[in-house]
Amino acid sequence: MGMVWERLLPKLQEWADINSALRLLSWDQHVMMPPGASPGRGRVSGTLQAIEHSRLTDHSLEELLTEAEQDDSLDEGQRAAVRLTRRAFDKATKLPESLVRELAELETTTFQAWAEARPANDFSLLEPHLTRMVKLKKEAADAIGWEDERYDALLDDYEPGMKTHEVESLFEGLVPSLQPLAESILAAAGERPAFLSRTYEVDKQEAFCRWLVETLGFDLSRGRFDVSPHPFTIHIAASDVRQTTRYEPQFLMMSIRASIHETGHALYEQGIPDEMWGLPTGDIWSLALHESQSRIWEIQVGTGRPFLEFMLPHLKDRFPEELGRLTPDDFYRGVNYPRRSLIRVQSDELTYNLHIALRFELELALFRDELAVGDLPDAFDAAMEKYVGLRPDNQTDGVLQDMHWSVGAFGYFPTYTLGTLYAAALYDKAVEELGDLGAEFRRGDTSRLLVWLRQNIHVHGSRRLGKEIAESVIGGPLSPQPFLAHLKSKYGELFDLKL
Amino acid sequence: MGMVWERLLPKLQEWADINSALRLLSWDQHVMMPPGASPGRGRVSGTLQAIEHSRLTDHSLEELLTEAEQDDSLDEGQRAAVRLTRRAFDKATKLPESLVRELAELETTTFQAWAEARPANDFSLLEPHLTRMVKLKKEAADAIGWEDERYDALLDDYEPGMKTHEVESLFEGLVPSLQPLAESILAAAGERPAFLSRTYEVDKQEAFCRWLVETLGFDLSRGRFDVSPHPFTIHIAASDVRQTTRYEPQFLMMSIRASIHETGHALYEQGIPDEMWGLPTGDIWSLALHESQSRIWEIQVGTGRPFLEFMLPHLKDRFPEELGRLTPDDFYRGVNYPRRSLIRVQSDELTYNLHIALRFELELALFRDELAVGDLPDAFDAAMEKYVGLRPDNQTDGVLQDMHWSVGAFGYFPTYTLGTLYAAALYDKAVEELGDLGAEFRRGDTSRLLVWLRQNIHVHGSRRLGKEIAESVIGGPLSPQPFLAHLKSKYGELFDLKL
Numbered sequence: 001m002g003m004v005w006e007r008l009l010p011k012l013q014e015w016a017d018i019n020s021a022l023r024l025l026s027w028d029q030h031v032m033m034p035p036g037a038s039p040g041r042g043r044v045s046g047t048l049q050a051i052e053h054s055r056l057t058d059h060s061l062e063e064l065l066t067e068a069e070q071d072d073s074l075d076e077g078q079r080a081a082v083r084l085t086r087r088a089f090d091k092a093t094k095l096p097e098s099l100v101r102e103l104a105e106l107e108t109t110t111f112q113a114w115a116e117a118r119p120a121n122d123f124s125l126l127e128p129h130l131t132r133m134v135k136l137k138k139e140a141a142d143a144i145g146w147e148d149e150r151y152d153a154l155l156d157d158y159e160p161g162m163k164t165h166e167v168e169s170l171f172e173g174l175v176p177s178l179q180p181l182a183e184s185i186l187a188a189a190g191e192r193p194a195f196l197s198r199t200y201e202v203d204k205q206e207a208f209c210r211w212l213v214e215t216l217g218f219d220l221s222r223g224r225f226d227v228s229p230h231p232f233t234i235h236i237a238a239s240d241v242r243q244t245t246r247y248e249p250q251f252l253m254m255s256i257r258a259s260i261h262e263t264g265h266a267l268y269e270q271g272i273p274d275e276m277w278g279l280p281t282g283d284i285w286s287l288a289l290h291e292s293q294s295r296i297w298e299i300q301v302g303t304g305r306p307f308l309e310f311m312l313p314h315l316k317d318r319f320p321e322e323l324g325r326l327t328p329d330d331f332y333r334g335v336n337y338p339r340r341s342l343i344r345v346q347s348d349e350l351t352y353n354l355h356i357a358l359r360f361e362l363e364l365a366l367f368r369d370e371l372a373v374g375d376l377p378d379a380f381d382a383a384m385e386k387y388v389g390l391r392p393d394n395q396t397d398g399v400l401q402d403m404h405w406s407v408g409a410f411g412y413f414p415t416y417t418l419g420t421l422y423a424a425a426l427y428d429k430a431v432e433e434l435g436d437l438g439a440e441f442r443r444g445d446t447s448r449l450l451v452w453l454r455q456n457i458h459v460h461g462s463r464r465l466g467k468e469i470a471e472s473v474i475g476g477p478l479s480p481q482p483f484l485a486h487l488k489s490k491y492g493e494l495f496d497l498k499l
Numbered sequence: 500m501g502m503v504w505e506r507l508l509p510k511l512q513e514w515a516d517i518n519s520a521l522r523l524l525s526w527d528q529h530v531m532m533p534p535g536a537s538p539g540r541g542r543v544s545g546t547l548q549a550i551e552h553s554r555l556t557d558h559s560l561e562e563l564l565t566e567a568e569q570d571d572s573l574d575e576g577q578r579a580a581v582r583l584t585r586r587a588f589d590k591a592t593k594l595p596e597s598l599v600r601e602l603a604e605l606e607t608t609t610f611q612a613w614a615e616a617r618p619a620n621d622f623s624l625l626e627p628h629l630t631r632m633v634k635l636k637k638e639a640a641d642a643i644g645w646e647d648e649r650y651d652a653l654l655d656d657y658e659p660g661m662k663t664h665e666v667e668s669l670f671e672g673l674v675p676s677l678q679p680l681a682e683s684i685l686a687a688a689g690e691r692p693a694f695l696s697r698t699y700e701v702d703k704q705e706a707f708c709r710w711l712v713e714t715l716g717f718d719l720s721r722g723r724f725d726v727s728p729h730p731f732t733i734h735i736a737a738s739d740v741r742q743t744t745r746y747e748p749q750f751l752m753m754s755i756r757a758s759i760h761e762t763g764h765a766l767y768e769q770g771i772p773d774e775m776w777g778l779p780t781g782d783i784w785s786l787a788l789h790e791s792q793s794r795i796w797e798i799q800v801g802t803g804r805p806f807l808e809f810m811l812p813h814l815k816d817r818f819p820e821e822l823g824r825l826t827p828d829d830f831y832r833g834v835n836y837p838r839r840s841l842i843r844v845q846s847d848e849l850t851y852n853l854h855i856a857l858r859f860e861l862e863l864a865l866f867r868d869e870l871a872v873g874d875l876p877d878a879f880d881a882a883m884e885k886y887v888g889l890r891p892d893n894q895t896d897g898v899l900q901d902m903h904w905s906v907g908a909f910g911y912f913p914t915y916t917l918g919t920l921y922a923a924a925l926y927d928k929a930v931e932e933l934g935d936l937g938a939e940f941r942r943g944d945t946s947r948l949l950v951w952l953r954q955n956i957h958v959h960g961s962r963r964l965g966k967e968i969a970e971s972v973i974g975g976p977l978s979p980q981p982f983l984a985h986l987k988s989k990y991g992e993l994f995d996l997k998l
Contacts, residue, residue: 043512240532
């Protein structure tokens, strides 16, 4: 029979290969596929997901898992791979293959409906699909099972091991301090710097962002950098990490921030050791930890004064007319100019997590059967007013602004805030261990931080839970305090406020 | 149990879906994939090909096929789908799954070796991989079986129903007339028009070719038009036909011809009725018929005087400095300026099929065990001299110039010549039925020809053999005569020769 690991490994590799094909289908759908191909693509993805599901739930795999769980000769990484496979096996065997296929096809048609409904400002185009989506996601959550409440089963897909009550309690610790803090800063921010509203040629933005992501360490010989309506990063296979961004002539800083944000995700994926590829431990299962990596680069590096001082002359080279006279002070203040926006992805770091709080509240209501999909547009507008202080006057900028729900990704939003909180705590720790990084960032050299993240976070892959990896680096449980302290220190200095 | 067709259909659709994923992997590999991802991609494609193979060879499929073959209620299209599936089943069951997987992985690594060997001018980088490829292709041919000779089994993969001796006899009818014809025309051609050697900005070439392929009827809402080192067309799924071309500043006419050529392939694929997608009858199994469609648009339309008169002013708009003074006469003569080239894809329509003849001769020798892979570079140079009258002085422009062998596509080359011969015969027939097309081509209107091709060729999909479809339109067996007559008439007029 041979060692159990040698019999298990080809099955894990086949699973990874099918996932590679599925990820390529998904990347292609969002970045390359011609619009007319959309109706047919759902069936192709559905077929491959059904094949993945049937391989994962095969009885012979369970036998090997059971045998492997009793084998003392496995090393730590192998045991973690077995644990993650068992977790996926358990989830998959609880879902009927017909539900898996139906959800896969529904994801494509609902995403397409969203893509039509958003520009048409017409939630009714999306509503029937989304109603069915919520119904099937409830069925899926109940089939998988949960202890405290149904939402736990959804959250666990994106943040393994995390419970709804933990997330609720973090938001309860964050929101009451964040709302007044954001209000005082927004009130003191003064006039919006003019350079933020100028028009910047998209081709030049693209050339700048391509240079920037390479400068930060993204390896284009092992990845791609493209355009899609909603920026994302996907690890298709070994040495194949693809990130996207988007460009609008009026929003130069949005493109740059999105590019740095996705580069943070992409550096994490490119930092997974090659020998882990194809094993479940080589995938990042914790989206919160993933988000912490994107936020560190976007916020702690990309909006901090030292790196902005490095960036500005390079940006002036591309846009001499638009930015020629901008001072480092004004650039720093402009990049961090607080912007209360209806649009989550255009909002600043002060209000961003209030956007998440409102979405988390609505998701909880949907899955606690306290809200119907048909009432979502009004509930969204009311929650936006409560948390962010603005009321959408159309659905495009309201309930239709995000794609997440259209692809069934309920339980995903809270990982954005968890990531923000981890980022602040991890960066404090990096500075504690490495000393001040300002001088090297001012030269555009971010390599010591990258090496630190690789050694402390990336190298582990998913051998432990995201929470365990982060807490062992931070040296304690997650709290909103480092993030709140970061905001007080940065904005206090920027606008001369006592916070 | 229900009707057998209703039980068979989901299996055929699943087969089509797996093929869609495989085609996307292939398109991506040649157009989008970062270079570092190459080693891992082979395993992903290999895994999916193994899954396709195991689905195709499943016992339950054979039972359904046997039942369907005895069902009188099936219509003609359904019977053809059953026939093609049986053909694929028979081929697949004769190949061991291990050989299928090994060949799939070898295709990726050999292609990669070729991509390194070609610019390095070093066949030795490719030789070990190619030696193994030829060995495995022989094993595959023998496993599938053949009557007259081993090469029949390879040829049948690209041109179902065609025999080696038929192809040999067509080349024997073609080459002795074509060689002296080409020599007289080449001798009379005079000086090479200067505009062919100018430099044309690649971005403008791209914009022109994109406009041109749309003008010819390619629907970009149901397809893509990209760049790859070797232009190709692939039908990924319903309403998802992707073609590529390539641009070099010094070769404007090559890019335009490649774009029109691939558009011919792409129009054929976009002409398959939607309701046939997902059935084996909705795939084009005859590469010769496929090539006939690309050649009709490239040669009969794209190098004929009327369409060139339409094209020239549009080309002058893009390149006023380079082409402003060019007359329609000089443009026509320049586009058709005969070019004896070492490079197949840069050669003209006179010598192109001599390039194919030499490759066919070498493939026959390899698979008749009369030639070893190690002797291929010398044999290639000798055959080039014999057929084309030139001797390569390096391997890049010699044995390494084509990718086909590196992906195991032995038996493919002769379909280029078969397609050329079909194109000439089909176009004669179109003009016989539609009357002269010159006046409408001069206005850029090629729609009547496209409709005729759709009604006479495209609409059939693969409900019959390519040979049967073509011969029923032509009204007799394939012969080299229409092609030779076309050359004599066109070049006789162009250079005032009696041919």
